[in-house]
Amino acid sequence: MPIYEYHCTACGHLFERIMKVGEKAPRCPACGVKEVRKRAAAFRTNAWSTFLDRMEKRVSPQKFK
Numbered sequence: 001m002p003i004y005e006y007h008c009t010a011c012g013h014l015f016e017r018i019m020k021v022g023e024k025a026p027r028c029p030a031c032g033v034k035e036v037r038k039r040a041a042a043f044r045t046n047a048w049s050t051f052l053d054r055m056e057k058r059v060s061p062q063k064f065k
C-alpha cells in the first residue's frame with residue numbers, strides 16, 4: 001500500500017498515512033480538521049520551499065555554511 005504525505009492546511013501539521021484503495025483523505029491528527037492536502041513533489045510553492053529550507057537550517061545548520 002502506498003504511503004502518502006499530507007499537509008494540513010489548517011494548522012500546517014505534516015503527517016504520513018498509508019491509504020487503502022478508495023479511502024478518502026484523512027483528518028489531521030493534530031487538529032482533527034479534514035482540510036489536508038496530499039503533498040507531492042510538484043506541489044511545492046515558493047513559500048513552502050522557503051519554509052522547508054528554514055526548517056532544514058534549524059535541523060542541520062552545517063549544510064548552509
Ligand SMILES: [Zn+2]
Binds near residue numbers: 009
Ligand atoms: Zn491540522
